[in-house]
Amino acid sequence: MMSHTIPGLHHVTAISGPPQQNLDFYAGILRQRLVKKTVNFDAPDTYHLYYGNAAAEPGSILTFFPFADAGPGRAGPGMASAVAYRVPRGGLDAWMMMLAEAAVDFDNPSDRFGDQMIALIDPDGLRVEFVETDIPDHPPLDEDTPVDDGFHSVTLWLDDAEPTARLLTDIFGYESGPETTQEGETRQRFTAPGTARGAAIDLLRSDAPSIGRQGAGSIHHIAFRAETDDLQMEWRERLLTKGFDVTPKIDRQYFHAIYFQSPGGVLFEIATDPPGFATDEPMDALGESLMLPRQHEPIRNRIEQILPALKQPAQTV
Template sequence: MPGLHHVTAISGPPQANVDFYIGRLLQRLVKKTVNFDDPGTYHLYYGNRQAEPGTILTFFPFVDAGPGRAGPGMASAVAYAVPKGGLNAWMLALAEADVAFDGPSERFGEQMISLKDPDGLRVELIETERGTGIPAAGDVPVDDGFHSVTLWLKQPDRTARLLTDLFGYASAEQASDEGGTRYRFLAQGQGRGSAIDLLTSDAPSIGRQGAGTIHHVAFRARDDDEQQAWQEALRAQGFDVTPQIDRQYFNAIYFREPGGVLFEIATDPPGFATDEPMDALGQELKLPDQHEPLRERIERVLPPITLPRGRGR
């Protein structure tokens, strides 16, 4: 398993979400489409300039969503990689934009800060040797994509075995963290989005899906054949894996890992330039074929979105 493909979360009204991820975190709006199962709701994709797997954070922005809360059995944080020397520039840029953050602090020898998006989702920026981009400041975005995700689990042992015995991750380090223990696992090659942290915590919390929570975590398959091999391997281990589902820009299979987090394995192709050119990604509302006849009705229902000036391209 080479690492993460994308992470999907839930937000409240879309404009605040767009303003934060494009205007503050300098991500590109890669795709503006709809929730396939609820076409009256957007599905927004953010990523790097090339819309590459391992950089894509997506949201279902439900206008009337109640607040969610992370808890055991959920992914509780997503982290972006910042190249060496870039964290100070980010702290300065966030402070100048009046965006609150915690830190800097150190985790497994890497400097990091954490902040919350408008709905309370925990977002981390971690300075790492694995980062390859230009340190970000002002209007220069970070294109390194993900560093890791954190899974909050009551009992991490079976999830750890899935990561090591089946996915091929290496158990790297463990440390005390947030009133519990954090365990880090690294994919072979240690490229983009290669780290998965398992966190046990004594903090009292009952997780609840809603605005500000992560819905699922998606891993990469290079093509359909590789995805099918994962499907067969998971079913052989007793996991209840869905059939392949066409998600327009990738094919997907889903299953629950032993701790309760919804996992997806998504193919790299066909990619986000399949229905609009790379230099114009995210500019138009794109609908899957089954919803195209309803375009006029869908466009009346969806709230308007204004991109921050000069951003999102």
């Protein structure tokens, strides 16, 4: 029996439309750092863009597979339907002011489990939330500068939440928390012990009719953290003993990954902290150059001719 628990999220991966539009929104308007500009390992004619906080830390990384001709996706049961960033107490007003100045629509502030939050829809239809919450040891806020520190949570839309709830509590070590029901939706929060980024998972059951579809604006998978390779292998063995079909370890250059289908249909990954995003370029130059996995380096010229040029937006972290 492992005494260790999953500390929280490592990254979230979504699908988007044209890469420049995606870059302009996340690195420009939302002020995320472009952490890595690389390619889809399985389709090197497509970018894989990674955004994160200034230090490119696990729990802050939102990645996209941008397809210029991607059809629209749609959230539905069996999918992650929203990603939320955490904002320090008192920081939500600055975000609302910045979004308003950028002409980005967002919902009026609302209460969720005692915290104030806002939500917006990105250019491809992905729901992005900002939740004001306690962040340990966060430096004093500059009232004029919106600040986020990485993920707060993700929402999983499920027909039957119970099997995924058991996975989170009985295997990953999450604690079950409060539950609310309003307007045909029931939401329950599950939280990993500690204060790591992305420590919360919300399970949502909704009466809204929808058939989920992968496409632009949809979340492809969510990745949980394993601090070391040894811990990742322990998680793999534990999942196998519980009857889950888990992939072997896969080298993703910046982390090692294992994948399995959650009971509710959402694709789960467990990704390691090491080796990290500075393994192939300096920390102060992350995201400036096209970085290719080793197997694709011999065809760099061909890849660079196929990929559209990207211009870094002026408004960045």
